[in-house]
Amino acid sequence: MKILVATFCLDKAGSHVLALALASELAKKHTVYFFNQNEQLVDPGMVAQYLSPAVRVVAMDRYPLFNEVCWKLNALFLRLGAKFSVHEKAKDWLGRYAIRRYGIDIMHSHEPLVARSRITRLVQRTGVPTVVTDHQGYSMLIKVGEFGYVPYANLARAVVGVSRYTADLFTGALVEVPTEEERRAGERILASDYQHEYENATQQAAPGPRQPVTTRVEVIHNGVPRYAPGGAEPAALPIPAGSFVFGMVGRGNQQKGWGDALAAYALVKARFPARRFAFVAMGDGPYLSTLRAEYEAASPDIYFLGNVQTPHPYMRQCQVGLFPSWFSEAQPISIIEFFENGVPVVASPLGGIPEMVCPPAGPVAGRLLAMNPDATPRLDDLVDAMSAYVADGALLARHAGAARALRATYDVAECAARYEALFREIVG
Incomplete structure (x- = not known):
């Protein structure tokens, strides 16, 4: 088959890691092209790590002369008062x-x-x-009561949910009626962290009741390649021996719960004054930069590493991973990476996270948090969950072993095989 994989951009995100890794796995048997719609938004390290040379990238910057002409025409038309972007139309x-x-x-x-x-x-x-993988785009719209996307989603031959929760929410088999407080919180997150996607979904959406989903819906869990060092690994962080280490990975925005995690960390330290602690923060963004300015000088035990391409060497230094996200999540790649390193997680019970951490037919590999009415994690419960691992070594060891066992659920070859079977059935 000749497959075109498409993403809105290639900045640092778990959904983009899956797109790149899956394209590379499929390219072992098929001809695969990768359409990146926004060549200005690329994390080069992530692309180099996960994209096989066998996959041909289609993007404006791969056609330099055409790109240059389009930018010049774009500037000219804007000076003439055009209400559209030539460069965007060229895409x-x-x-x-x-x-x-x-x-x-x-x-x-x-x-x-x-x-x-x-x-x-x-x-x-x-x-x-076309097959669409719903990482959380539809889920976030549903949770604020926005259903104008349905006629467009039905254009797909299939929609793949990365978790059973995602698929059931999409089809309506699972109905969640958000409170007004939750809906307002969700709209704030969408407007700030997912502004472009939200505007695209709502500006031309027809009002009225939710239309039925008629497209095929499948569930395929994310697949991630196992870590293999591509050269010399970074040196271990100079964390004092005997420290209990919490780690967190994610975009540096408020929705990921960075502020909650750091506030809880300070309270955990106060609860165990005789223990040594460290916090490894792997992420980048304006919100996290603000927190870094607030915490770093007074807290040398917090290691702000910025955007990290290969988190595994640092994850190996952690005892517990944190995911106190707000409002919505899909199936975080970083949880899979923590599992690979035998690190249990404390996470908000959003999206596909409960299926990962507490699977119905598998061992428990972490703790799910209690939430506030506005779909933010309760700080007191986050502190208690973190403290439980500090106080109970047997609990930590049991959940660490479960994390290693659950890693096999997210094999990239098996994930690609399921997509390949779906594609073949659709293509005929």
Whole structure:
């Protein structure tokens, strides 16, 4: 098959890690192209780590002359008062060109089909069979009561939920009625952290009751390659021997719960004044930079590492991973990476996280948090959950072993095989 994998951009995110890793695995048997719609938003280290040279990237910067001409026309038309971007329209043309030039059999989008997305326009204008993986895009819209996306989602031949929760919420088999407080909190998060995607989903959405989902819906868990050092590993952090180490990985925005995690860490230290502690923070963003300025000088035991391409060497120094996210989550790649290193997690019970940490048919590999009415984690429960591992070595060892065992659930080869079977069935 000839497969076109599409993402909105390639900045640092778990959904993009999956897109790159899955494209690389599929490229072992198929011809795979990768359409990155925003060449300005790329994490080069992440791409180098997860994307195989066998996958050809389709992006504006891969056509330098065309890109330069489009930027110049863009500037000219804007000076003339145009209400559109020539450069953005050129990306539509590039997507259509790639589908026809390379004879694409199926497109796999890691961006949801919504009212104004480019992928929606490509499906409508080319008719290319398309499978969408819902990382949490649809889930977040559903949780604020926004259902205008349904007619566009139904254009896909299939929508893949990365967890049973995601799939059931999408189909309506699971109905969650948000409180007004939760809905307002969700809209704030969408407007700040996912502004472009939210605007694309809502600006042309027709009012009215929710339409039925008619497309096929499947559940395929994320698959992540096991860590293999590509060279010399970074030196271990100079954490004093005997320290109990908490770790956290994620985008440096408020929705990931960085403020909650650091506040809880300070309270845990106060609860155990005779113990040594450390906190390893792996992430980057304006919000986290603000916290770094607040904490770093007075707390040398907090290691702010910024954007880390290979977190595994640092995860090995941790005893517990933290995921106190707000409002919504999908199936965080970083939880899988912590599991690989035998690190249990304390996490908000959002999206697919409960299925990962406390699977129905598997061992428990962490603790799920109690939440406030606005879908933020309760700070007192976060402190208690972290403290339980500090106080109970047997609990920590039991959950660490469960984490290692659960890592096998997220094998990238098995994940790719399931997508391949789905694609073949759709293509015929």
